[in-house]
Amino acid sequence: xxxxxxxxxxxxxxxxxxxxxxxxxxxxxxxxxxxxxxxxxxxxxxxxxxxxxxxxxxxxxxxxxxxxxxxxxx
Numbered sequence: 001x002x003x004x005x006x007x008x009x010x011x012x013x014x015x016x017x018x019x020x021x022x023x024x025x026x027x028x029x030x031x032x033x034x035x036x037x038x039x040x041x042x043x044x045x046x047x048x049x050x051x052x053x054x055x056x057x058x059x060x061x062x063x064x065x066x067x068x069x070x071x072x073x074x
Contacts, residue, residue, distance in 0.1 A: 003038025011044050019050055029053040 019026040028050050030036040045052055 001035045003035045003040045006035040007040050007044045016048050027053050
């Protein structure tokens with residue numbers, strides 16, 4: 001997926017419409033994947049006045065499945 005596809009398919013066709021039904025307190029959450037952080041995606045969200053939730057960089061400590069795998073490995 002590219003930033004253009006993400007903007008055209010996900011942001012413009014889904015997120016923008018969903019935000020319209022949710023109102024002003026809508027908070028959008030995505031992860032730090034490259035298409036999600038592309039400049040074109042940022043510009044689209046800013047132009048639609050959509051607030052993005054802060055999301056930490058990937059960390060195995062924050063992923064519960066990593067703890068399960070660690071326990072199974074022991």
